[in-house]
Amino acid sequence: MPLHLVGADPLGGPATVWLNTDTGALVIKGLESTEDERGGRPVPEGMRSVTLPDRMKPIILEAMELARVLGLD
Numbered sequence: 001m002p003l004h005l006v007g008a009d010p011l012g013g014p015a016t017v018w019l020n021t022d023t024g025a026l027v028i029k030g031l032e033s034t035e036d037e038r039g040g041r042p043v044p045e046g047m048r049s050v051t052l053p054d055r056m057k058p059i060i061l062e063a064m065e066l067a068r069v070l071g072l073d
Helices: 054-069
Strands: 003-008 016-020 026-029
Touching: 003 054, 016 054, 026 054
Parallel strands: none
Antiparallel strands: 003 016, 016 026
């Protein structure tokens, strides 16, 4: 899976956003979210939920634009 790093947390946190350049899928790394952050909603078995800081929004938009430019949307 060829991953392209789109960006990382500008304040040095652990969050990163990657684009799979074969499929256009976003791969997001962040801190595992808490039940409080999810509003008490459960996470389906076999899945995890991550929390990204608001400051990561421009990086996600950049990843989506890159996918569009590469024809992967």
